[in-house]
Amino acid sequence: MQIPVRHAVFSSPDYPFDPVSAPVKLDQNESSEDFPDDLKALVLKRVAAAEWNRYPDLHADTLCAAIAGFEQWSPSGVVVTTGSNVLISLLIQLSALGGRVVTVKSNFALYGLDAQLLGSRLSEVPLREDHSVDFDAVIAALEGASAHADEPAGVIYLPRPHAPTGSQCPLDALERLAQLSRGWLLVIDEAYVHFGEGSAAELARRHAHVVLLRTFSKAWGLAGARVGYALSSDAVARQLRKLVPPFAVSVMQSECIRVALENPGYMHERVQGIVRERDRITRALSDHPTWTVSPSSGNFLLIRTPDAQQAFDHLLTNGVLVRRQDRHFGLEGCIRVTVGTRAENDVFLRAAHAAPR
Numbered sequence: 001m002q003i004p005v006r007h008a009v010f011s012s013p014d015y016p017f018d019p020v021s022a023p024v025k026l027d028q029n030e031s032s033e034d035f036p037d038d039l040k041a042l043v044l045k046r047v048a049a050a051e052w053n054r055y056p057d058l059h060a061d062t063l064c065a066a067i068a069g070f071e072q073w074s075p076s077g078v079v080v081t082t083g084s085n086v087l088i089s090l091l092i093q094l095s096a097l098g099g100r101v102v103t104v105k106s107n108f109a110l111y112g113l114d115a116q117l118l119g120s121r122l123s124e125v126p127l128r129e130d131h132s133v134d135f136d137a138v139i140a141a142l143e144g145a146s147a148h149a150d151e152p153a154g155v156i157y158l159p160r161p162h163a164p165t166g167s168q169c170p171l172d173a174l175e176r177l178a179q180l181s182r183g184w185l186l187v188i189d190e191a192y193v194h195f196g197e198g199s200a201a202e203l204a205r206r207h208a209h210v211v212l213l214r215t216f217s218k219a220w221g222l223a224g225a226r227v228g229y230a231l232s233s234d235a236v237a238r239q240l241r242k243l244v245p246p247f248a249v250s251v252m253q254s255e256c257i258r259v260a261l262e263n264p265g266y267m268h269e270r271v272q273g274i275v276r277e278r279d280r281i282t283r284a285l286s287d288h289p290t291w292t293v294s295p296s297s298g299n300f301l302l303i304r305t306p307d308a309q310q311a312f313d314h315l316l317t318n319g320v321l322v323r324r325q326d327r328h329f330g331l332e333g334c335i336r337v338t339v340g341t342r343a344e345n346d347v348f349l350r351a352a353h354a355a356p357r
C-alpha cells in the first residue's frame with residue numbers, strides 16, 4: 001500500500017474526460033445557448049438580496065417545494081443535489097453497498113465507475129444491435145441476487161432516453177421490469193427526458209422502489225449551476241436525504257433554479273428548436289456515403305463512421321469538437337454529436353459531408 005486509500009478507489013480509472021477547446025463545442029450535450037440574460041439579471045438581483053452569512057436550507061427545502069410544484073410531485077419525494085451525478089453515487093450507497101449494480105452497456109460512464117469506487121459488483125447487460133434494451137436479459141441478471149431478505153439486492157440503472165445511443169425503451173417493458181424487480185432500487189435516469197417521448201413519472205408514482213433522476217444541465221441550459229434532483233416515493237426520499245450532506249445546495253444555486261422554474265418558457269421553446277434541428281441533421285446525413293446516424297430521442301446523435309479517430313480529427317480540424325464513443329461496447333467507429341444552434345449544425349454538416357470516406 002503506497003498511501004492509505006481503499007484498493008477499489010486506487011484501482012479505479014479517472015473520469016474519462018479530456019477538455020479540448022474548439023469554436024463549435026458539441027461534445028458534452030450542453031445547451032449551446034446560455035441561460036437568458038434577463039433571467040440571469042433576475043437571479044443576480046435575488047442573490048444580492050439574500051443573506052450570504054446564513055446557511056441555506058438544510059435540504060434545499062424551498063427549492064424542493066418549487067420543483068415539486070413544477071413537477072406536480074410530493075415535496076417529500078424530491079431530493080436535490082449539486083448535479084444529478086452526485087445522486088448516482090448516493091443511490092449506490094443507499095441500496096447497493098455490498099450488493100450489485102445492474103445496468104446495460106453501452107451506458108453512461110458513471111454507473112460503472114461509481115459501482116467500482118464503492119466496491120459494488122457490476123453487471124452490464126449488452127444492448128441489442130439496434131440499441132434496444134434486452135429486458136429478458138436484464139431480468140435474468142437480477143436472479144439469485146437477494147441473499148438476505150433484510151438487505152436490498154442493489155440498484156438497476158437505466159437511462160431513458162438512453163445515453164449515448166439516444167434510443168428510448170418502451171414504458172410497458174419498464175413496467176414489467178418494475179414488477180419483477182422487488183428488492184432492487186430501479187433508477188431511471190431522465191437527463192434527456194425533455195427531448196424524448198415522455199417520462200416514466202406515472203410508473204414512479206405507482207412503484208415505491210422506482211426513482212427518476214433529472215438535471216438542469218441539459219434542456220435548461222444550466223450545466224454551470226450544478227443542480228439535479230431525484231423524484232421518488234416519500235419513503236425512499238426520506239432515507240436518501242440522510243446521505244446528502246447537510247446544507248449542500250447554496251443560496252446562489254437555489255435562487256438560480258427557482259428563477260428558471262418560474263420562467264420555463266425559454267426551455268420549452270429551445271427544446272422544440274433542438275428537436276427540429278436534430279431531425280434536420282438526421283435527414284441531411286441520411287445520404288452520407290459512409291456515416292450512419294442512429295434515431296435519437298436526446299439532444300445528441302450517435303453516428304457510426306468507418307474510423308472514429310479519423311472522423312474526430314477531421315471534424316476538429318474544421319473547428320467542431322465531438323465526443324468519441326468507440327471505446328464503448330458495441331460502438332466501434334462511433335462518435336456522439338450534440339445538437340447545437342442552427343449555425344453550429346451547419347458547420348458540422350459541411351465538415352461531415354467532406355469527411356474522409
Ligand SMILES: *Cc1c(COP(=O)(O)O)cnc(C)c1O
Nearest residue numbers: 083084085108163191215217228
Ligand atoms: C448529463 C447527464 C447526467 C447528469 O448530469 P449532472 O450535470 O450531474 O446533473 C446524468 N445522466 C446522464 C445520462 C447524463 O447524460
